[in-house]
Amino acid sequence: MISLTDVSYAYPDAEALTLEHVDLEVERGSIAGIVGASGAGKTTLAKIIAGFIPHADGGELSGTVRVDGRDLSTGSLVDAVSVVGLVIQNPFNQISGAKYTVREEIAFGLENFGTPRDEMQRRVDEVAALLRIEHLLDRSPYALSGGQQQLVAIASMIVLRTPVIVMDEPTAQLDPAGTRMVFDVLSALRETGITIVIFEHKLELLQQHADRLHVVADRSIVLSGAPDDVLADDRLAQWAVGTTRYVTAGRLARERGLLPPEVPLPVSFEQAERVFDRERSVR
Amino acid sequence: MSTSIAQSSSRRVRNTVLVAVGAVIIVATYLYLVIGQPAEVAESSTSRASLIAMGGYLIGALLLAIGSIHRLPTATIAMVPVAIALNIVVGQIVAVIGLPLYLDSIGTVLVSALAGPAAGVVTGILTNVIWGLTLSPIALPFAVVQVVIGVLAGYAARWGMFRRFYLAPIAGAVTGIVAAIISAPISAFVFGGATGGGTGAIVGAFQAMGQTLLGATTLQGLLSDPLDKAITFTVVVLILAAMPGRFRQRFPFVREYRVFGKTSPKPTGEVAVER
Amino acid sequence: MTSTLYLDRRSPVHRLNPVTKLVAMLTIVVIVFAVPLWWVAGLIVVGVVVPAAVVAHCGGRLLSLSLKLLLPIIVVLVLVQGLTFPGGKTVLAEWGVLALTTEGLLFALGIGSRIVCLVLTSVLFVLTTHPGDLMGALTERGMSPKFSYIISSTLQLIPAFRDRADGILLAQQARGLAVKGSPLARVKVMMPLLGPLVLGMFTDVEERSTAMEARGFGSAARRTALIPVPDSTAQRVSRWLMLVLAVAAIVVPIVFGVL
Numbered sequence: 001m002i003s004l005t006d007v008s009y010a011y012p013d014a015e016a017l018t019l020e021h022v023d024l025e026v027e028r029g030s031i032a033g034i035v036g037a038s039g040a041g042k043t044t045l046a047k048i049i050a051g052f053i054p055h056a057d058g059g060e061l062s063g064t065v066r067v068d069g070r071d072l073s074t075g076s077l078v079d080a081v082s083v084v085g086l087v088i089q090n091p092f093n094q095i096s097g098a099k100y101t102v103r104e105e106i107a108f109g110l111e112n113f114g115t116p117r118d119e120m121q122r123r124v125d126e127v128a129a130l131l132r133i134e135h136l137l138d139r140s141p142y143a144l145s146g147g148q149q150q151l152v153a154i155a156s157m158i159v160l161r162t163p164v165i166v167m168d169e170p171t172a173q174l175d176p177a178g179t180r181m182v183f184d185v186l187s188a189l190r191e192t193g194i195t196i197v198i199f200e201h202k203l204e205l206l207q208q209h210a211d212r213l214h215v216v217a218d219r220s221i222v223l224s225g226a227p228d229d230v231l232a233d234d235r236l237a238q239w240a241v242g243t244t245r246y247v248t249a250g251r252l253a254r255e256r257g258l259l260p261p262e263v264p265l266p267v268s269f270e271q272a273e274r275v276f277d278r279e280r281s282v283r
Numbered sequence: 284m285s286t287s288i289a290q291s292s293s294r295r296v297r298n299t300v301l302v303a304v305g306a307v308i309i310v311a312t313y314l315y316l317v318i319g320q321p322a323e324v325a326e327s328s329t330s331r332a333s334l335i336a337m338g339g340y341l342i343g344a345l346l347l348a349i350g351s352i353h354r355l356p357t358a359t360i361a362m363v364p365v366a367i368a369l370n371i372v373v374g375q376i377v378a379v380i381g382l383p384l385y386l387d388s389i390g391t392v393l394v395s396a397l398a399g400p401a402a403g404v405v406t407g408i409l410t411n412v413i414w415g416l417t418l419s420p421i422a423l424p425f426a427v428v429q430v431v432i433g434v435l436a437g438y439a440a441r442w443g444m445f446r447r448f449y450l451a452p453i454a455g456a457v458t459g460i461v462a463a464i465i466s467a468p469i470s471a472f473v474f475g476g477a478t479g480g481g482t483g484a485i486v487g488a489f490q491a492m493g494q495t496l497l498g499a500t501t502l503q504g505l506l507s508d509p510l511d512k513a514i515t516f517t518v519v520v521l522i523l524a525a526m527p528g529r530f531r532q533r534f535p536f537v538r539e540y541r542v543f544g545k546t547s548p549k550p551t552g553e554v555a556v557e558r
Numbered sequence: 559m560t561s562t563l564y565l566d567r568r569s570p571v572h573r574l575n576p577v578t579k580l581v582a583m584l585t586i587v588v589i590v591f592a593v594p595l596w597w598v599a600g601l602i603v604v605g606v607v608v609p610a611a612v613v614a615h616c617g618g619r620l621l622s623l624s625l626k627l628l629l630p631i632i633v634v635l636v637l638v639q640g641l642t643f644p645g646g647k648t649v650l651a652e653w654g655v656l657a658l659t660t661e662g663l664l665f666a667l668g669i670g671s672r673i674v675c676l677v678l679t680s681v682l683f684v685l686t687t688h689p690g691d692l693m694g695a696l697t698e699r700g701m702s703p704k705f706s707y708i709i710s711s712t713l714q715l716i717p718a719f720r721d722r723a724d725g726i727l728l729a730q731q732a733r734g735l736a737v738k739g740s741p742l743a744r745v746k747v748m749m750p751l752l753g754p755l756v757l758g759m760f761t762d763v764e765e766r767s768t769a770m771e772a773r774g775f776g777s778a779a780r781r782t783a784l785i786p787v788p789d790s791t792a793q794r795v796s797r798w799l800m801l802v803l804a805v806a807a808i809v810v811p812i813v814f815g816v817l
Contacts, residue, residue: 013532052768056358057533078777086772093765096773097364097711100690107784109773112703114780121784142714156773330594330668334808337591352704357776360704361767364712365759368719376723393756405708413712416562416689419627420680475635475669483634490642491655522756530761 001164001195002026002049007063009044009053018044020219022063026212031186031196033206033227036216037240042199043089045216046168049197051080068163082113085162087154089169094153095141102144103128103137106156113160127159130185146173154182158189165189166197171205183209204244207231207268215241232265246272294353301350305343309427309465312339316468317497333472340427340469347430348408351401358533359398363406366390370410370429371417383481384511388432392455392519395436396445399536403433424473428466432458432512436519440536445520446544455516456509463504470500482507562713563623563684571614575789576692577699578797583683585800590675592807599671607678616685623685624678632670639666689713695787703781707770715759722755 004024010017019041026032036042047053054061055077065072072080088094099105103124110120128134131151136144141152150173157165171179183205186196200206206213206227213230215223217239223230230236232250236243246266253259259279266272316336355363367390374387391410395403407429414422439445439454470478476486476496482503489499523531523543531537571579586606590599611617639662646659693706 011529012538013529047768050772052771056768056771076776077771078774081772081774086768088765088769088772090762090765093762094769096707096770097714097766098693098707099710100688104690104784111781111783112774112777112779114777114782117782117784117786120782124784142718153769160773330591330672333669333672334588334591337587348705349702352702355704357771358764358767360708360775361770362760362763363708364715365763367708367712368715369756369759371716372719372723375720409705409708409712413709413716415680416684416709417713417716420677420684421627421631423680473669474631474673475639475666477631477635477638477669480630480634483638487638487642490638490644493644495644522753525753525757526760530764533764 001028001030001068002032002197003064003066004048005064005066007048007061007065009048009062010060011044012058014059017219019048022221024049024214024221024224026195026197028195029190029193030211031190031198031209033210033213034197034199034216035201035203035206035213035241040216040240041219042216043168046086046166046197046199049164050084050086050166051077052086055080081162083162083164085157085160085165087157087165087167087170089172091146091149091153091173094156095149097141100140101138102133102141102152105141105152106137106159109156109160123159123161127155130158130188131155132181147175147178150174151178151182154185158185161194163193164195164197166199168199169201170198171200171202179205201242203231203242204268207244215239217241228267228271231267244268250275298350298353301346305346305348305350307343308339308346309343309431312336312343313465313468315339316472332468336468336472337424340424340465344404344408344427344430347404347434351404354401355398355405356535359394359402362394362398363402363409366394366406367410367413369393370406371414374414375418383507384514385507386511386515386518388429388512389515389518389522391429391433392436392515393522395433396440396519396523396542397531397534397537399440399540400434400437402536403437404430405433407431407433421474421478424469425466427469428462431465432462435461436516439516440542441540443540443542443544444516445523445542448517448520448524451516451520452513455513458516459509459512460505462512463508464501466508467497467501467504470504471497476500476503562689563619563681564688565616565619565685566688567615567686569614569686571610571616571686573788574686575787575793576687576695577789578793579683579687580692581797581800583679585804586679587676588804589807590672593811594668596667596671599675603675603678607675607682611682611685614682614686616682619685620678620682623681624674627677627681628674631673635670635673636663636666639663639669691787694783694785697781698783698787703775707775719755719759722758726755 002024003026004022007019007022007024008017009019022045024032024045034042034045044053047057048061048065049067051065051067051072053059054073061073067080068083070079070083072083096105096108099108106124106127107120110123115123124137125134128137131154133148133151133155136148136152141149144152150170154167154170171182174182179202186198187209190196198206198210210227212224213227214221215230215236222239223233223235231243231247244267246268249272250259250265253276254261254265259275263275263279266275312335316332352360369390370387373389374385377384377386387410388407391403391406394406408426410429411422411426435458436454439451439458444450444454470476470482470486476490476499477483485503485506486496486499489502490496494502531543537543586602590602608617611620640658641656641662643659643662643665645665646657646662648660649657650660650663651658689710693701693710697703697706
């Protein structure tokens, strides 16, 4: 679905490359989690996948970016955004500012694409129910908490039903319950065939929901793989990417001789439970 | 594919025509009011002159704005609300503090310097529309003045007047002179010179010295506008210098016309150092 | 959450299509400026604007707002033109260069009546028309959605902006700055106020435009609207009638030279 081959990019008038030799493959109907230290180039990568680079930001982009079989750099930005939806980091800036109620705010994109009115109403109600924000529909988007704004921002993007959705830290303002709900919604969307790329720090949730993880460091993607393999990789610390507390516990247990080196490190609660139960029974 | 190209080129022609017609109407309105009217006005009624002043300026400004807005990319459109809010909020603060200035076009000049005259036109006219919606409808007949400021500031930027700190106030003063001349018929014929306490007294003084109404409002404008715009342009060049170079260079207008030269303007003098 | 003067009331005036009200306002302005008789403006105020304000339950607010706007203008107008009008001949009283003349007072009456009518009509329009409805109605009639976006977005930005500015201004005053000294000194004090405020707002712009484009703002598709703007045949007809009236007000005095 998404295929980046040897992609390098420099911002206009910048002397250094922001990204260098990036390769990324994301399968249709899967969730790809992308992790990396802040400043590693994640937002830039998000904009490349969504077509904003090079259409809106200019600069020097090399390599090929194909989404849904198409080269996004050839068409226009409007072509790109009808294939890839982008949820930006700060929900306050995601809100259009031009609408007086949440209901109209969610419909803003649909209006721009000329969706018929009855279909708009149906889709807004649907997505509001999905994210459980029906009670906010008649409020002003500016009278919401940060977490509520984030849900509205997500709603206003998934209502467009683009085949691909890119999300740049979509749960930064949400409480744990809200965060879990968003991830559940993403998993439900994946079941309908939508491809999701999520830039996120919450590794335990990525471990549960993502199909693959990709690590951004040193201006490139340095590691790709199944979440369990990536999270147990010893090099994560050197790339300033954390890991789950179960991996950390597993490493401590290894250091103290409680876990033999040949036993793979646990990355989730369930795995940790299993591994330590087995070790106890062996002893 | 070819139809969309034909469409966009015909739209471009339409926009150019709108801008040209709008500009001609504004100039023609002013010339008509200055050359055609004074004798009649001095006698009694300014009614027809005020209708022509308001109608001509408003229609001209609207045509300019309609012809300009289609050229603006979304990045510029997103900046305009911030600029208008800046115009209005600073304009109000200045009035509250009691400075004898307006300073209500900082945002317009800023947008013109970063995105060109077309963006300045849109920012200018909508500033007065929003001023009319939020504070006082008296601003609306003066919309054309902000439009002219936007155009002139945009060309000042193209000619490199924001590259040096001492050039900006000069461009501002010139803009102020044009603004004073353009706004004088509105002050005279629509408001009888009574746009405010201080300005009204000055108009009265000039009339008492034997000036016509239009002459008095023109002179009154020339007393305050050039200084006001010189300060405005100076404030803008300081704000621009404080902006990250990467942000400024994102604007195609800035790159195409090398608005800031090859590098960013280096702050010189004590005002800049204080920041 | 917006900064306009709009008053949320249930009234027939509020329910009118915004374009009908806009056309009515423009017609009134054209009539009072095209017909050089002060009592025409008076008649419109008494016969149209005031009754409409009463029906719209906005009378008090209209009065207080308009007084605040008009009082300084009218006082200055009467003083300046009454005393220094260049065409003044019939002198009523004289103090040195200042002479109170009948012509000057009549001139002030002519201008003043038009300004009063202009301000009352436009303030009533703003009081009874929600900016969102106005933008929706105008976009439906072919106005560029970019205009609508800028206006709506600014109206919501101003309160946030003003809060930030007030905060900084208060901090400056608490440090004993900003309120005293020469104008130049006060400008200097304003600079540190302006700097952070402006930079913060402008750097947000980049993200905001990305978010808008991601939601198809640049699309060339013909836009649809979630919420329809109510309209009626009666209003459509009356809009055309008002248009005819406005044209007549301009043409008749010229052609017949009656006024």
